Amino acid sequence: MSTLTNLWPQVAPLVAAAERPSRYIDHEWGCVRKDDADFHFCMIYPDTYEIGQPNQALRILVNAVNARSGMAAERGFLPAPELCDELRRAGLPLFSVESCAPVREFDVVGITLPHELAATNVLEALDLAGIPLHAADRAESDPIVVAGGPCAFNPEPYAPFFDAFNVGEGEEMLPEGLEVVRTMRAQGAHRADILRALADIDGWYVPSLYRWRDEDYARETGAWIEPLVPGIPTRIEKRLYKGFAASSGWEPCIVPYTETVHDRLNVEVLRGCARGCRFCQAGMMYRPVRERSADNIVDAVERGLDATGYDEVSLTSLSTTDHSQIADILTRLNRRYEGSGVRVSIPSQRLDSFGAQMATLVAGRKKGGLTFAPEAGTQRLRDVINKNVTEDDLFGAVDAAFAAGWRRCKLYFMIGLPTETDEDVRGIASLLARTYERARDAVAPDQRGAVKISASVALFVPKAQTPFQWDGQIPPEEALRRVNLLRSSVRYRAIDIRWHDPATSFVEAYMSRAGREGAALVEEAHRRGARFDAWTECFNGDAWRAAAEALGVDMDAVAQTSYPSDYVLPWEHISTGASRRWLVRERRRAECGKSTPDCTFGPCSACGVCALPLQENELASPRVSGEAGEDAVADACERATDGSTPAESASDAAGSTDSSSSTAPEGGVQ
């Protein structure tokens, strides 16, 4: 039986001197220790505790592995940058949370790849752990290092650093793979043989078993990779957790001491989104749509709040207000928790009056901000990106929200979308102005001064596995020109424009589209000091540029080139289930400004995800849109009050004006 070294006595003095030491002390409510385990897995989020601890993947996968007998899963995070340096100075390695054990002592180390800007942190974690950065350099005694998460859908720029990738949902695929490693290690199998066996499991991709070829090879065969051994798949289909809808929404979780980015109970109400926004990777990756039932969700909230003691619950998903039973769910939760100080929140609002109504259901007296995501300023461009909302939808939402008491509203936009012209950029300003006017007119004259509209402008990043994957990003200078055009077109002081630094979006675009050769650049950038790139104050654009120059890498070409749709991209061997043909068709429809309906509300668009057995949308009830949806709300509200006692009805009536819950202004994008 392997035992892990406890580093706490050495680490403690450094922790004592660190900022917010509670991030490093373990002992939280709900954390699991399995001292009898003979197999140890460490799940790392490549950022600090307060950012990584609330991550759903970490929570789900640690639970899934701990559910297996004899296997123990622990958490790992990067310490804050200063503590990383202190540890290096003291000659101490990256440690796990639960056992405070060196990460390199674990049998398997999993690192989630949550976004493109975490790449250098992956190397920071491996380096601090004392694990060889390259899988090829790892010894038999080193852990097998596995990655998963959104960026595993273009794994190539990370490929040399990992022994294997998990493509898709890890609930079943990860424990299955760990069982293989455990069994084979117990038999004394060699690392290479274990990796070969992992390649046979659905969803597992072992990059070292494939040679990275060139554009010509890709044009001929349809993929950049060439298998080096017989019998391994040439195309890795994402794994889907088919039991999601039926599984309990209560996923046991750890209650941190320190304040984290999502300091509340999260209940995942549905997975997937079929709205089909053509820039959105999540919308492609998590198909099909699977809803948990209202009963399941209400039960999960109740059990979760009881078990954790949280006073806030967020109903999370890509599009919570699209849940077919959302009105029923919110009405029941409101009734259940009124007066208890418990807040219910939904991460973002559907862009129509239904969305605003749902927000009102959970908001109560304390109305913070509402978040909507029209993404583009003109109807033409919204049709191009398949954001199936009209100005009337937006204005309906704004009218309803401001009449219901909101005074602030935040709108998300993107600039640099394919086909965007200056007209579209000025269209954002015009839309903002008209939104402000609608909002102003919806409130009493003496409150008009309080009306504020803010717009957050992001630069379009072409994401792998989307219809816009072939479209290049505009250069950072051009992005700034368009932002300035937008700013100078805004007429009202009550409208506030914020934008992201285009330099970081540029690195995102590079990482999103690079092939296996991109890994060398990540390594060089990290060597030159890039880490914590997602932190505005830490982003080191100079390190990236210097690295690109030193290696002779043309980052501009990777980020900014637009390709014809027959161009074979570096991630062509990884599949979300959405077919190439469908992606090409969606791109073509975008060029013609034709939208495609959401298949959970309308007809199937034949994306290909449901072609596989047992793989299709699972809705708790039929979805209805628009006015029909609003009727459904009214119905649900009526049903909710019908069967109640007079006292409860009274409290319901009070609830509409005097409820105690509030909507947290989370930064969700619809």
Add this chain to the structure above:
Amino acid sequence: MSAERPFAHAVAPLSGASSHVLADDPERRFRLRCRYVETGRLAFLSHLEVAATLERVVRRARLPFAVSRGFSPHMKIAYGAALPVGIGSVCEIFDVTLTDYVPADQARAALRAATVPDLMIEQCAYVEPRAKAASVAYPFSTYEVRLSRPVDGLVVPDEVRIVRKRKERVLATADYLRGSFVPGPFVPDGPLGLADGVNGCGAGADSPAAATGDCAESEGRVVAAVDGVSAGGWTAAAEGALVGGRAVAAEGALADSLDAAADGALAGGRDAAAKGTLAGGPNAVDGSSADTASACGNAAASAVFHFTLEAKPTGSLRPDVLLRAYLDGADDVRVLSVTRVEQRAEAR
């Protein structure tokens, strides 16, 4: 007809108490004062982190807590004087207002089942609703310090320079330090805990019969006059804490060098500490008469010593800041632990 209690759906009363009352009826409010420890690694929690955690403990314990009726409703809970990050304690306090009477021992059991061993609730007793706030009721705090080795020849500084928000201030130690540094571990007068000096029903806090019987009859007007709080005769009975059926990291904080002292203060550690006193020399005089700095220095020629600081309404001197000033220059000495061992309403 009484209206539906707003929280009734959220909490099941622990006792047989089934009265339906208005949440904001001040006559039906029960103020439960709880003593808890902050030991082991949890000495690293900040005051805000402890506050947020205790609120969750109360929710998990499903006590019938009162909720404020303001714009932003929240639990009626109040905390004792803040403990600096890194300093442990065996005598921390919070008050939670309940809308139903729950026998103190039942409340204690529920709270203990809802927390981790290093943040264990040790005692519960009802206090008069108008009693002084927990944060100001006990201005005298005694801290026990354990060093990696005995030190000699150090002098308690007359002044301590502090910088807060870039403003420098100089505090006169004598304004805050009561008595001086006393060698050896802190020994309370007797079994002094929350229940000590408690009048009326509060005395029954630990005896279920008294609590349930008398207190219910007196309409919950439970009176407790608490002189001071310390670990007293209590031992850290952490073993009773089971966490929601899931294994909790109860791994020996004792094994951790940094934690050992904090735990020692609770359990058998007193013997070990006494040895420290011997090592420090025979001049183990009580510092109350030794007011000069040099006398303090001699008295504290020990690896274990304690001192008492008074918190003033205008501000206070942090024990860790005083200690740092005291140890300035003795670079090879490590502070193993600082533990708040007693909080008192009056100076001794």
